Structure formats: structure tokens, C-alpha cells
Amino acid sequence: MTLAPDTPRTARSGSGRLLPDLVRVVRAHVARAARRPAPEPEVPPTPESALLRAMCHDMKSPLASLEALLRSLDRAQHDELLDLARAQTAHLSSMLRTADASGGAARRAPGGRLLDDVVRASVAASGLPPRQLTVGVQDCAAGVTVGDARVQRILTNLLENAHRHGDGAPVLLTVACRGDWVRLALTQDVAHPERVVQYLRHDAPPVDLTGLGLWSVQRHAHDLGGTVVWATSAAGLTLCVQLPDR
Numbered sequence: 303m304t305l306a307p308d309t310p311r312t313a314r315s316g317s318g319r320l321l322p323d324l325v326r327v328v329r330a331h332v333a334r335a336a337r338r339p340a341p342e343p344e345v346p347p348t349p350e351s352a353l354l355r356a357m358c359h360d361m362k363s364p365l366a367s368l369e370a371l372l373r374s375l376d377r378a379q380h381d382e383l384l385d386l387a388r389a390q391t392a393h394l395s396s397m398l399r400t401a402d403a404s405g406g407a408a409r410r411a412p413g414g415r416l417l418d419d420v421v422r423a424s425v426a427a428s429g430l431p432p433r434q435l436t437v438g439v440q441d442c443a444a445g446v447t448v449g450d451a452r453v454q455r456i457l458t459n460l461l462e463n464a465h466r467h468g469d470g471a472p473v474l475l476t477v478a479c480r481g482d483w484v485r486l487a488l489t490q491d492v493a494h495p496e497r498v499v500q501y502l503r504h505d506a507p508p509v510d511l512t513g514l515g516l517w518s519v520q521r522h523a524h525d526l527g528g529t530v531v532w533a534t535s536a537a538g539l540t541l542c543v544q545l546p547d548r
Contacts, residue, residue: 417484418444420454421477428461430473435461439477443484446547452522456543459515460488468492471538483528484545491538498539499532519543 418439425437448454457475464473474489492498501513502520519541520530528545 414447414449416444417446417448417453417477420448421457421475424454424457424461425475427458428465430461430465434465434470435473435475437475437477440479443477443479446479446484450526452526453545456519456522456545457486459519460486460541460543463498463515464488464490467498474537479547482547484547486543486545487540488542489537489540495532495534495539498541502530502532502541 421437421439425435461473461475464471468490469492471491476485476487476489478485478487498516501508501516504513504517507517508514523530523543523545526545528543531542531544533540533542
């Protein structure tokens with residue numbers, strides 16, 4: 303007697319169909335894969351979406367630091383914690399000023415404003431300490447009427463960038479008129495000028511908050527029919543925005 307499992311035998315003719323069946327399955331899979339729609343190309347971020355993502359990303363660290371400071375109030379010197387908290391809140395305020403200057407304000411200023419008033423408002427919004435900033439406005443430029451809110455955004459962004467990334471170096475802002483053009487020039491002795499001007503060359507907004515203000519400067523200047531140029535000298539880096547006086 304021979305013990306063996308009681309299993310039905312597979313007909314020999316069935317094994318001959320295994321390879322054709324496998325080929326049909328593979329062909330069907332390839333055909334389905336070929337019919338799948340190609341993935342849509344990634345849409346470049348808009349200035350607004352880039353700003354929102356950058357704000358969400360960059361606010362994590364200062365907010366986490368503030369939470370840690372509040373939890374440590376009973377374990378350290380209060381003066382030291384207050385200094386750190388002030389530094390973090392100043393950083394957050396600076397980020398929000400950049401967002402406000404880069405965001406969606408109305409393009410047309412109702413009735414127009416004098417350029418001298420626009421300069422004063424931009425200086426106030428930038429957060430630059432008065433001792434760090436020197437402003438010179440030619441008489442012919444002070445009386446120019448500004449009918450577009452983007453001019454103030456340009457000035458605010460330039461000053462805001464100098465405030466956030468200039469390491470406290472003095473800033474000189476000059477406003478002049480040359481024929482039918484208005485010239486807005488900001489000079490500051492920065493450590494690495496090439497890191498600043500790189501953001502003026504990009505067509506697309508940066509993926510993070512870094513450089514968004516300067517990118518916005520060149521975009522707005524171009525939209526207004528102007529140009530942005532730069533140069534280095536013994537005084538430092540000069541960023542010059544030239545806008546047509548229409």
C-alpha cells in the first residue's frame with residue numbers, strides 16, 4: 303500500500319495553456335498602463351500661494367520658540383527670556399510686514415498720492431529704526447503724483463529687505479527724477495551682494511519666503527514699465543528702481 307495525498311491530477315493539456323494565459327495577462331496590463339492619462343505638469347506657484355506656504359513654513363520656528371520660552375518662565379531669568387521673546391516677536395512682525403507689502407493691495411491708489419507721502423508711509427511700514435536710515439528726496443520727485451499702490455510696495459519691500467537682512471548696516475534711500483523717469487535707489491553695505499541680487503533675476507517666485515520681497519520688487523517694476531538695476535561701490539550695494547513718470 304502506498305500513502306499519497308488524495309488530490310486530483312491536472313490534465314497535461316492544461317499546462318500547455320499556462321504560457322499563453324500569462325502573455326495575455328501581461329499584454330492586458332501593458333494596455334491598461336498605456337491608456338492611463340499622463341500626469342499633469344506641476345503648475346508654478348503664484349506669488350500669493352508662494353507667500354502663504356512660506357509664511358506657514360517660516361512661522362513654525364519662532365512660534366515654537368515662543369512656546370518654549372513661555373514654558374520656561376519659572377525656570378530662568380526673566381530678563382533673558384524677555385529679550386528672546388522680543389526678538390522672536392520682532393521677527394514675526396517683520397515677516398508680516400513683508401507679507402503685507404507683497405500681498406494683494408489695490409493696485410490703483412484712489413485720486414493719487416504725492417511720492418513724498420508714499421516714501422514716508424513706506425519708511426514707517428518697513429520697521430527700520432530712524433537712526434539706521436537716511437532719506438533724500440529731490441524737490442522735483444516729492445511732488446510727483448503716484449496713482450498705483452505698487453510703487454509703495456516696491457519701496458516697502460526694498461526697505462523691509464534692508465531691515466531684515468542688512469545686519470543693521472546704515473541705509474541710504476534717495477528719490478530723484480531724471481526727465482520722464484523717477485529713480486528710487488537704496489544703498490547699503492551688505493556682506494554678500496550676490497545673494498541679494500540673485501532674487502532680482504528670477505521669473506518665478508521663490509518657493510520659500512527668502513527673497514520674496516525682492517522678487518516682488520522686480521515683478522512690480524516690470525509691470526509698471528520700469529527696470530531694476532544694481533551696482534556695487536565703496537558705499538556698498540545700490541539697488542535702483544527706475545519707473546516712468548506718466
